[in-house]
Structures are given as C-alpha cells and as structure tokens.
Amino acid sequence: MLRHRKKALQVVKELDAFPKTSEECIKTTTTGGTFSVISLVLVVWLVVIELLYFMETTFTFSFTPDTDFTQKLKINVDVTVAMPCRFVGADVLDMTGQQVMTFGSLDMEDTWWVLDPNQRVHFEGIQRVNSYLRDQFHSIHEILWRSGYTNIFGDMPKRYVIPDKEKDACRVHGVLEINKVAGNFHITAGKTIPLPRGHAHLAVFMEDSDYNFTHRINKLSFGDPAPGIVHPLEGDEQVAEKNLMSYQYFITIVPTYVNTYSHRGPSFQYSVTELAREIAHEKNSHGTPGIYFKYDVSALKVEVTERHEPFLSFLTRLCGIVGGVFACSGLISTFIGLMVDCFTCRFFRSDPSKSSEGDIQQYSQVSATILVKADLIQASPQIQSSKWLQESSNGSHT
Numbered sequence: 001m002l003r004h005r006k007k008a009l010q011v012v013k014e015l016d017a018f019p020k021t022s023e024e025c026i027k028t029t030t031t032g033g034t035f036s037v038i039s040l041v042l043v044v045w046l047v048v049i050e051l052l053y054f055m056e057t058t059f060t061f062s063f064t065p066d067t068d069f070t071q072k073l074k075i076n077v078d079v080t081v082a083m084p085c086r087f088v089g090a091d092v093l094d095m096t097g098q099q100v101m102t103f104g105s106l107d108m109e110d111t112w113w114v115l116d117p118n119q120r121v122h123f124e125g126i127q128r129v130n131s132y133l134r135d136q137f138h139s140i141h142e143i144l145w146r147s148g149y150t151n152i153f154g155d156m157p158k159r160y161v162i163p164d165k166e167k168d169a170c171r172v173h174g175v176l177e178i179n180k181v182a183g184n185f186h187i188t189a190g191k192t193i194p195l196p197r198g199h200a201h202l203a204v205f206m207e208d209s210d211y212n213f214t215h216r217i218n219k220l221s222f223g224d225p226a227p228g229i230v231h232p233l234e235g236d237e238q239v240a241e242k243n244l245m246s247y248q249y250f251i252t253i254v255p256t257y258v259n260t261y262s263h264r265g266p267s268f269q270y271s272v273t274e275l276a277r278e279i280a281h282e283k284n285s286h287g288t289p290g291i292y293f294k295y296d297v298s299a300l301k302v303e304v305t306e307r308h309e310p311f312l313s314f315l316t317r318l319c320g321i322v323g324g325v326f327a328c329s330g331l332i333s334t335f336i337g338l339m340v341d342c343f344t345c346r347f348f349r350s351d352p353s354k355s356s357e358g359d360i361q362q363y364s365q366v367s368a369t370i371l372v373k374a375d376l377i378q379a380s381p382q383i384q385s386s387k388w389l390q391e392s393s394n395g396s397h398t
Contacts (some may be wrong), residue, residue, distance in 0.1 A: 031340060035333035039325050048323045054314045057184070057261070057306045059145055066255050066301040073180045073253070073268070073297070077106060078219035079172040081187060081291070082113045082212045082240075085170035089192045089201050093174055094183030106174035113169035116161035123216070126153045126235035133230045145228035145304060148262030153234070156218055173219075180255075180297050187215075188290030201288075211243040211289055220293070223268035226258045228304070232272050243290040244279040251295040260306040270295070270300075 081088055087110040092103050115123060129152065133144070168304030172187060189211055217236045221229075238247055250273045257266050279289045 029337055031337045032333050035329050035336075037331040042329075043322055043325050046325070047318060050314070050317055051319060055307055055308055057141055057146065059260075060307065061307045062303045062305070063300045064303060066297075066299055068255075068301075069180065071180050071255075072177050074223050075176045075178065075185060076219055076221045077176070077185075078171070078217075079187060079291070080111065080113070080169055080216045082169050083189070083210070084168065085110050087189055087210055088170045088172065088187060089190050090172050090185075090187045091192045092178055092183055092185045094179055095181045096179050098179070102177045102294045103178045104174070105114060105386075106172050106176065109171050110167040110171075111169050111171045112159075112163050112165075112167055114163065118157045118160060122154075122157055123218070123235065123237075126218075127237070129153065129183060130230070130232070130235040134232055137230055137397050141228065144230070145258075145260055145306065146262065148227050148260075150225035150227055150263070182296040183294075183389035185293040185295070186290055188288060208243050211245075212240060213245050213247060213291055214238060214240045215247070215291055221268075222253055222270060222295075223256075224265060226256070226265065227260070227263050227269035228258065229256065229267055229269045232270070238276065239364070240319060242278045246277055246279050246287050246289050246292070248275045248277075248292045249273070250275070251293060252298060253295055254298045255301040257301060257303045259304060264326065 075092070077090075088108065090106050090108070133140075137144075146260055176185070186199055190207055193202050215238055217233050219231075220233045221231045235250065251270050252272075253268050253270045255266065256269050258264065277285060277287075279287050
C-alpha cells in the first residue's frame with residue numbers, strides 16, 4: 001500500500017503545471033517590497049468593497065400585459081371637505097354602469113376644518129415629505145423599496161383642542177371595492193339618490209353660499225399598502241376662492257406586483273394631473289361643482305423584483321480583482337525598478353575602488369589555484385613509486 005501511495009504522489013507531482021522558482025534565484029528589492037505592500041492593501045480594500053456590493057440588493061422592473069381582469073380595485077379614501085356632512089355626497093360611477101351602492105359606502109363624520117396644533121404639524125410634515133418623495137423619487141426609490149414601510153406618515157393624531165364653535169367640515173373616509181375599469185369617484189353637493197340607470201345628487205335646497213369645496217386629502221391610494229409606492233395626492237390641500245369650484249384629478253393607475261425581501265403581493269401606484277376651474281354659466285364654464293377623481297387603469301403591469309448578485313459572478317469578480325492587481329503591480333514594479341537603475345546609472349558607472357578590490361581577490365584566487373596544481377604535479381612521481389612498491393610486495397607474499 002505504501003508503494004502504491006508513493007507512485008500516486010509521484011504521478012500527482014508530475015501533473016504539477018505551476019512553475020516553482022527556487023529561493024536562490026529570487027532577487028528582492030526595496031521597490032518590489034513597497035509595491036507588494038501597496039498591492040496587498042489595495043486588494044484588501046477592493047475585496048471589502050466588492051463584498052459590500054455583493055451584500056447589497058438590486059431591483060429589476062419589468063413590464064407585462066395585465067391579464068387579471070377579474071381583480072377588484074380598492075380605493076382607500078380619507079378626505080376632509082369644508083362643508084357639513086348634510087350637504088355632502090360621495091360615490092363612484094364606472095364604465096360598467098353598476099349601481100353605486102354595490103361598491104360599498106364611505107363613512108362621513110362631522111368635524112372642524114381648522115386643525116389643532118398637533119394635527120397641523122403632522123399634516124404639514126406629510127406635505128413636506130410627500131413633496132420631497134415626488135421630486136426625488138428616482139434618486140431614493142431603492143431605499144423606499146427596501147424600507148418595508150407601508151405607512152410612512154402614520155395616522156392623523158387625535159384632536160386635543162376642541163373648538164367652541166359648531167362643526168363646519170365633513171370627513172369622508174373608508175374603502176370602496178370597485179371594478180378594475182375606468183371610473184369616476186367624486187364628492188359633490190347633495191346626498192346620493194340611486195336611479196335605475198345611474199344616480200343623482202339632491203342639492204335643490206342649497207344656496208350658492210353653502211358651497212365650499214375647500215378640501216384636504218389625508219389619504220388617497222389604490223389597492224393594498226406596499227413599501228416603495230408613493231401616493232402623490234396625500235398631503236394635498238386646496239382652498240377654494242369661489243363657492244362654485246370644480247376640482248378635477250385625472251389619475252392613471254398602474255397595477256404593480258412587489259416581490260421584495262420585505263414584502264410580496266399586488267398593489268397599485270398612480271400618477272395624477274390636476275385641474276381647478278370655477279363653474280360660471282355666464283362665462284361658458286359649465287359643469288357641476290365638486291371634487292372629481294377620474295381614474296383609468298393601465299393595460300401594463302409593473303413587476304418589481306429584488307435580488308442578489310449571483311455568487312459565481314461575485315467569485316469571478318474577486319478572482320479578477322486579485323489577479324489583475326498583482327499582475328499590474330508586478331509590471332509597474334519592474335518598470336519603476338528599471339527607471340531607478342537607469343536614473344542612478346548603475347548600468348553605466350561602477351565604483352573604481354570596488355573594481356580594484358575585486359581584481360585583487362580574483363588574482364589571489366588564480367594564484368592559489370596555480371600553486372595547488374604545481375604541488376600536485378611535483379608530488380605525483382613519489383605517489384606513483386609508492387604505489388609500485390606496494391604492489392610488488394603484495395606479489396612476493398603471494
């Protein structure tokens with residue numbers, strides 16, 4: 001067994017394709033040592049950076065046709081209108097022509113339009129943060145997708161300061177579940193009256209002075225909450241300069257499937273265009289005053305996927321970094337060493353004292369060699385005669 005093991009080790013040694021340089025043939029220099037230290041530090045630094053990059057995740061965004069026609073669309077609403085709830089009606093009318101009551105109903109509660117100090121600070125914070133997110137989304141969108149926060153702003157704090165006047169506003173909030181088709185969610189004057197082919201708002205007992213569509217949007221989103229999705233209308237506040245005003249929000253809803261390490265599931269994001277105008281029939285500006293959210297659903301779905309870089313790719317990059325740094329540093333070290341030798345004239349100038357000492361040493365070595373050879377030549381006849389006497393004595397004894 002030991003013999004076969006030695007043969008196997010010998011075969012393995014013969015297969016060694018990596019050259020080995022004897023230490024006697026290696027010449028060490030100060031330049032080479034300096035570049036070795038620099039190369040080692042550079043390799044460690046690049047490996048650490050590459051490891052941090054590997055630990056980070058990347059996002060891919062793909063667009064596919066939305067084929068889920070049976071999916072329902074949720075509208076999450078929290079809007080405050082500066083009119084008492086007895087003058088306000090809210091409902092949805094979509095392209096299917098279904099009764100508005102089939103989509104559910106929103107809760108309406110009387111409140112005060114003016115916020116107390118804590119609520120005002122909270123709402124102004126929503127305005128500033130949401131404005132920043134809308135403007136800088138493309139530079140921080142990966143942070144938002146990784147965050148995992150589905151409710152960045154939190155809920156409106158409770159009112160601690162109770163005004164000593166009658167409630168003059170209406171808070172409309174709740175969730176409606178509608179079809180995933182184009183439609184119109186609106187808040188206008190008068191309560192809703194369902195009809196066989198639609199609905200109507202009963203506002204015949206209202207005066208023009210009763211209309212006030214100053215409003216504050218605390219929440220307006222679609223679908224289930226998901227991290228990374230910004231709702232542009234949250235934090236919007238409009239103060240009506242005229243009684244008969246029409247506020248229209250044209251919304252494009254994009255179905256989105258979020259597949260990240262913090263969240264997985266369908267949701268919706270949207271973009272919006274705003275238009276505000278006064279309703280004045282004498283100025284040929286016709287219509288019904290109110291707040292209208294006219295939405296349409298995109299035919300394309302966005303899929304957001306979070307993933308790590310493949311480990312094999314990470315390993316290949318590490319090998320490239322280590323090999324490339326040492327190869328380049330070796331070339332640079334050789335070039336700089338050559339330049340240093342040329343600059344100090346080592347190839348073109350030698351020290352006379354050192355050369356004379358070297359000649360003396362070489363001459364003494366040659367003289368000693370010649371003397372040793374002469375002694376050997378003089379001693380060779382005596383050695384031969386002694387060998388002949390010894391052989392003859394051996395023969396006589398025989």
